[in-house]
Amino acid sequence: MSNRVPEDDEVKRERAADKAAERARLVAHRGLATWGEKLVPLGDFRRAAAESGSVLTPAQRAAAGEALLAQCEDSTPIEGPYDRIAVCGGIYNNHLALAAFLDRARAEGAEALYCLGDLGGFGPSPEKVWPLLVDAEVRVNQGNYEQSLASGREDCNCGYTDPRDNHFARLSYEYTARGCSSDFKSWMGQLPARRRVLVGDRELLLVHGSPRRVNEFLFETATSTAYLEGLLDQEGADGILCTHSGLHWHRRLPSGRDLVNVGVLGRPANDGTPRVWYAVLESTSDGLGVHLTPLDYDHQALAAEMRSEGLPPEFIATIEGGWWTTCLEILPAKERGRGRF
Amino acid sequence: MSTPNVSLSSLDTLWFQVAGTVCNLACTHCFISCSPTNHTHEMMDLATVRTYLEEAATLGVKETYFTGGEPFLNPDMEAILEAALAFGPTSVLTNGLLLDPERCRRLSGLSERSDYSLDLRVSLDGYTAEEHDAIRGAGAFGRALEGIRNLHSAGLNPVITVTEVYDENGSVAGKQRFFDLIAGLGITRPRLKMMPVFQIGAEAERHAAYESWQRLSETDTPEGGWDHLQCSNSRMATGQGVWVCPILVNEPSGKMGERLADTLGDFPLGHSACWTCHVYGVSCRT
Numbered sequence: 001m002s003n004r005v006p007e008d009d010e011v012k013r014e015r016a017a018d019k020a021a022e023r024a025r026l027v028a029h030r031g032l033a034t035w036g037e038k039l040v041p042l043g044d045f046r047r048a049a050a051e052s053g054s055v056l057t058p059a060q061r062a063a064a065g066e067a068l069l070a071q072c073e074d075s076t077p078i079e080g081p082y083d084r085i086a087v088c089g090g091i092y093n094n095h096l097a098l099a100a101f102l103d104r105a106r107a108e109g110a111e112a113l114y115c116l117g118d119l120g121g122f123g124p125s126p127e128k129v130w131p132l133l134v135d136a137e138v139r140v141n142q143g144n145y146e147q148s149l150a151s152g153r154e155d156c157n158c159g160y161t162d163p164r165d166n167h168f169a170r171l172s173y174e175y176t177a178r179g180c181s182s183d184f185k186s187w188m189g190q191l192p193a194r195r196r197v198l199v200g201d202r203e204l205l206l207v208h209g210s211p212r213r214v215n216e217f218l219f220e221t222a223t224s225t226a227y228l229e230g231l232l233d234q235e236g237a238d239g240i241l242c243t244h245s246g247l248h249w250h251r252r253l254p255s256g257r258d259l260v261n262v263g264v265l266g267r268p269a270n271d272g273t274p275r276v277w278y279a280v281l282e283s284t285s286d287g288l289g290v291h292l293t294p295l296d297y298d299h300q301a302l303a304a305e306m307r308s309e310g311l312p313p314e315f316i317a318t319i320e321g322g323w324w325t326t327c328l329e330i331l332p333a334k335e336r337g338r339g340r341f
Numbered sequence: 342m343s344t345p346n347v348s349l350s351s352l353d354t355l356w357f358q359v360a361g362t363v364c365n366l367a368c369t370h371c372f373i374s375c376s377p378t379n380h381t382h383e384m385m386d387l388a389t390v391r392t393y394l395e396e397a398a399t400l401g402v403k404e405t406y407f408t409g410g411e412p413f414l415n416p417d418m419e420a421i422l423e424a425a426l427a428f429g430p431t432s433v434l435t436n437g438l439l440l441d442p443e444r445c446r447r448l449s450g451l452s453e454r455s456d457y458s459l460d461l462r463v464s465l466d467g468y469t470a471e472e473h474d475a476i477r478g479a480g481a482f483g484r485a486l487e488g489i490r491n492l493h494s495a496g497l498n499p500v501i502t503v504t505e506v507y508d509e510n511g512s513v514a515g516k517q518r519f520f521d522l523i524a525g526l527g528i529t530r531p532r533l534k535m536m537p538v539f540q541i542g543a544e545a546e547r548h549a550a551y552e553s554w555q556r557l558s559e560t561d562t563p564e565g566g567w568d569h570l571q572c573s574n575s576r577m578a579t580g581q582g583v584w585v586c587p588i589l590v591n592e593p594s595g596k597m598g599e600r601l602a603d604t605l606g607d608f609p610l611g612h613s614a615c616w617t618c619h620v621y622g623v624s625c626r627t
Contacts, residue, residue: 053596162533336530
């Protein structure tokens, strides 16, 4: 005996009607255009489209293009000149990597030290990085994390699609917000969003995400060269230093200018090793020397502190194993493919 | 009630209506009513795309996106992707039906030969054949999953794009179901993009058209201006010129000019779809 329930006539009729409607949709537009919800003769749409919009002369087009990328006014004071500087990106509460960076950068003869922002999140004991930064006279940019904490936002505003990512982002933001004193938060509030620094004769613009947006991600495989040349034209700079995306990279552009994402101290570069990254910029006979530099530090001690603070095992696994485990959806196809998760 | 204007702050993203409005499906929620017989917009050829890419390079464009219709119906599509990947990062929005193993291997080769990322975005509107096919037509679900598997086997990790055509798709549990579905295909690095529906084109008939109050006025202008809208930093190139955004290509009034340089000025946010972009914080980008 078959245990299939026989379709009743109503179901059969509905199914036939669905198929007929689908067939009708597939041929509905023969000779017609869809103008919003209306069906109109193709010629009507084409004529209306041809008449819409503006058509500039070649000279006007050239002027419009130049205006789009015209140099912005920027009153940011210029620091330097220096022969050599060291620049770190997001620290994410990783005070042990920060301490290692300060030692190494001094030993390497850096005349000035910079941090491009995102002091908190992810790691343990948020307040510990503050005295290290102040005592070493590190010049700090304001990242999106500092912006959120200083303005009392309730979350880091990452807005992930994956509920799991939102869970971890909220958890680390709330942990950091609880662990920062109001004095520390006020200090974050007065940090500048951008700095200009001369290394030799090269003028570098230091920002958190991009010169346009504090929370813009600049990833190597998701940023065209044309875009970077445009940014540098607008900023009238010889190079841009940024962080925020978490992965270090450098591109020398056809114009001879540079984009350097200095990476982050806060967590490894999704490469299966526990080391973190920073950048040294130095004046050379032919312009700017860019050295993206790996840094070993006592990651086991950090992992132990994270455990004692009750931070998620997923974060600790990243510190120990070098693979990102959370907030992965920001990665472009190629960078995502290089990681384990 | 006066209509606010959005200005272009930078041209970051360049879209291409590369397959016009021609599609091998006729989805009931399509905001531009694409179908096999819809030639409102024709397909773009390689030479036309190249002209826009060259202009884009002078205007500092960061990335390109290709949509339709179904992009892989365009016979020039792979040559077009090669040209785009020489310029910068590139994404293709597809229904997944034409992703046979051979094509996926060729796409993987294009990706490997470029310094930039190639992203394939495959649409799923339901997480069962019954739900998906009710929108997209009989058999579409099975073929899309096969396309996704073929991409994965060729080393490409697609972004699954889900519209909120069913309310629960957008909920936490709904999103988790899609992540589970992708994981079930053996994809270990699942990627998901959610989109609201636009109540225009076929969707207006399937569900509901906009009501008269769903329009933006000057009083809606946020404190920081309109920079959260994609029309503040992108444009859509078609075979008939350049439109303001990917959503309004079936409105002749959405056309802004012939070349990109013609379209760098302000645009009035007068369409109801502009209301959706504002209220839902939509970007068609991944």
